[in-house]
Amino acid sequence: MNNLIWLLRASKWARNPPSARRVRLVLAIVALAIGVVVLERLGWWPDWARLEEGRAVRLPR
Incomplete structure (x- = not known):
């Protein structure tokens, strides 16, 4: 059915x-x-624009 929609x-x-x-x-x-x-x-992306590893939101498992 999904293929029909894309068609x-x-x-x-x-x-x-x-x-x-x-x-x-x-x-x-x-x-x-x-x-x-x-x-x-x-490696040319500025450091201020990088995401810190410890500050990322982590979803519980």
């Missing part, structure tokens, strides 16, 4: 595609997120 969404999107402005916006957000991940992996 209907895809057909609706094919009939009425998003504008070029919206596509550019989504691509810019994705590029920004990838850039943040790359900066963090390279």
Whole structure:
């Protein structure tokens, strides 16, 4: 049933595609997120923007 819903969404999107402005916006957000991940992996992310290990919320098991 879920596949049918996605098929209907895809057909609706094919009939009425998003504008070029919206596509550019989504691509810019994705590029920004990838850039943040790359900066963090390279170690270039500033220390003030990192999450401290002991301060994270932990869910009980």
